[in-house]
Structures are given as C-alpha cells and as structure tokens.
Amino acid sequence: MFILVNLKAYPCDPIEVATAARDVAEASGARIAVSPQAADVARVADTGVETWAQHVSPNAHGSHTGSTLAEAVADNGAExxxxxxxxxxxxxxxxxxSVRAAERADLETIVCANNPAQVGAAAALGPDAxxxxxxELIGGDVSVATADPGIVEDAVAAAEAVDPAVDVFCGAGVSTGEDVSTAGDLGAAGVLLASGxxxxxDPEAVLEDLVSGI
Ligand SMILES: O=C[C@H](O)COP(=O)(O)O
Known part of the structure; x- marks a missing residue:
C-alpha cells in the first residue's frame, strides 16, 4: 500500500511533515510520499522524502503565464x-x-475522481493510478473505506474493466492504520490523505499508525 500525503494549502510546516514521512518510510519500509504546494517542491524533495506535485498544467514550455510545468516540478525533485x-x-x-505532460517529464501520475464512473473515464487516459x-467525505473524520466501501469496490471494478494496469487508490477521511488496512482489503493499492x-x-505519530495497517 502506497501512502500519499497531500498537504493541500494547509498551514502546516511542509518540512516537518516531509521529515517525519521520510523517517517513518525508512524505519518501516513503507512507501510514503508527500505532495506539497508547488513552491515547496524543491525543499521538500531535499529532505529525501518521495515528493509529488499537487498539479501539473497540460502545456509544455511557451507563453503560458501561471502554469505549473511538469518539467519544472520534475527538475525540482518531484517524482x-x-x-x-x-x-x-x-x-x-x-x-x-496533464497526464501527457507528466509522461513527457517522467512523472508518475494519479488522477483523482469523485465516483466510479469518473474512475473509468480517467483510467481510459492511461495514468499510473x-x-x-x-x-462529501473529504476532510471528515470517517474513512471512505468505512463510510462507503462499495464506492471503493466499484472504483476497482471500473478501472479493471477499462485498463487492468491502472491502480486504484481511495481517499477522504483516511487517518488510521485500520483505515489503510480496510482500504487494502477492498482492493485499493494505496491511500490518498491530507487532513489526518x-x-x-504529531504528524509522525499519525504516519506510524498509518503504516501499521499496510
Ligand atoms: O487529496 C486528499 C484528499 O482530498 C483527502 O483529504 P482528507 O484526508 O483531508 O479527507
């Protein structure tokens, strides 16, 4: 199970979380990545933690003010x-x-979707996951895998029907090792979480609990 921590625009210290994630990943052998604001990609990557961007624009180099180039985040350490x-x-x-731009820059990709129908559409675009x-469950206290296990199972089936090579993650309300374990039992290859x-x-204590469910 891959644990991907999206920092969104929360007012946390990205280096504190990145350092904790690096240490827990090294100690446990788990795959943990941190996805900071674009401006923080380089210094988060410098901690040694696996680093992901929160977004890349569809465009390549050129006259595209305000874009987040896939090549730029890759050059600054995003994987x-x-x-x-x-x-x-x-x-x-x-x-x-954006999936094509990420491929050009050798970035791994996870496309987020609201429901199984969108999962099928996204899988047809050939992302990694x-x-x-x-x-309605994002930012809440109850994990998607507990509140709506059927949506995870249906998402796994939707992706499998389109492209069995595309992994399925689940996210929303994930904050404990039990949530990670339940997600894995439903067929998820990883979890995407933020607020937890x-x-x-104590981000490190939460991460230690999360990896206990792998
Ligand atoms: O990208 C992360 C998800 O939106 C989940 O957020 P959450 O863990 O705060 O529910």
Missing part, C-alpha cells in the same frame, strides 16, 4: 503528480493533457 481533484476540477481534455474520493496528517499535532 509524481496528482492530476485533477474535487478541489481543483479540470476538464477531461485538460486531464488528458486513479484515486476515488467522494467529495496535515492538521495533526
């Missing part, structure tokens, strides 16, 4: 990128363009 999110919704053509996240770590008083 992968999220694409699309309930909080940063893209048109399908832009999701496709898709993440199903019911918007980014808003924690």
């Amino acid at each position: 992968g990128t999220l694409i699309n999110h309930s909080e940063n919704r893209l048109k399908l053509a832009d999701v496709d363009g 898709v993440a199903v996240e019911p918007p 770590v980014a808003k924690a008083d």
Whole structure:
C-alpha cells in the first residue's frame, strides 16, 4: 500500500511533515510520499522524502503565464503528480493533457475522481493510478473505506474493466492504520490523505499508525 500525503494549502510546516514521512518510510519500509504546494517542491524533495506535485498544467514550455510545468516540478525533485481533484476540477481534455505532460517529464501520475464512473473515464487516459474520493467525505473524520466501501469496490471494478494496469487508490477521511488496512482489503493499492496528517499535532505519530495497517 502506497501512502500519499497531500498537504493541500494547509498551514502546516511542509518540512516537518516531509521529515517525519521520510523517517517513518525508512524505519518501516513503507512507501510514503508527500505532495506539497508547488513552491515547496524543491525543499521538500531535499529532505529525501518521495515528493509529488499537487498539479501539473497540460502545456509544455511557451507563453503560458501561471502554469505549473511538469518539467519544472520534475527538475525540482518531484517524482509524481496528482492530476485533477474535487478541489481543483479540470476538464477531461485538460486531464488528458496533464497526464501527457507528466509522461513527457517522467512523472508518475494519479488522477483523482469523485465516483466510479469518473474512475473509468480517467483510467481510459492511461495514468499510473486513479484515486476515488467522494467529495462529501473529504476532510471528515470517517474513512471512505468505512463510510462507503462499495464506492471503493466499484472504483476497482471500473478501472479493471477499462485498463487492468491502472491502480486504484481511495481517499477522504483516511487517518488510521485500520483505515489503510480496510482500504487494502477492498482492493485499493494505496491511500490518498491530507487532513489526518496535515492538521495533526504529531504528524509522525499519525504516519506510524498509518503504516501499521499496510
Ligand atoms: O487529496 C486528499 C484528499 O482530498 C483527502 O483529504 P482528507 O484526508 O483531508 O479527507
């Protein structure tokens, strides 16, 4: 199980979380990555933790003010990128363009989706993985795998029907090792989480609990 921590725009210290994630990953052997704000990618990557961007733009180099180039985040240490999110919704053509941009820059990709139908559409674009996240459960206290296990199972089936090579993650409300374990039992290859770590008083303790569920 891959644990990907999205820091969103929370007012946490990205280096504190990155250092904790690096240490827990090294001690446990678990795969843990941190996805900071674009401006923090380089210094988070400098900690040695696996680092992901929160977004890359569909465009390549050129006259594109305000874009986040896949090549730029890769050059600054990112190994992968999220694409699309309930909080940063893209048109399908832009999701496709961003997956292609990430491929050009050798970034691993996870496309977020709100439901199994979107998972199928996203899987057809050939990312490495898709993440199903019911918007109403994001930022809450109850894990998607507990509140709506059927959506995880249906997402796994939807991706499998389109492209069995595309892994399925789940996210929303994940904060404990038991949540990780339950997600794995439902067929998820990993979890995407944010508030459980980014808003924690002790991020390292939460990460240690999360890896206990792998
Ligand atoms: O990208 C992460 C997800 O939106 C989950 O967020 P959450 O763990 O705060 O529910």
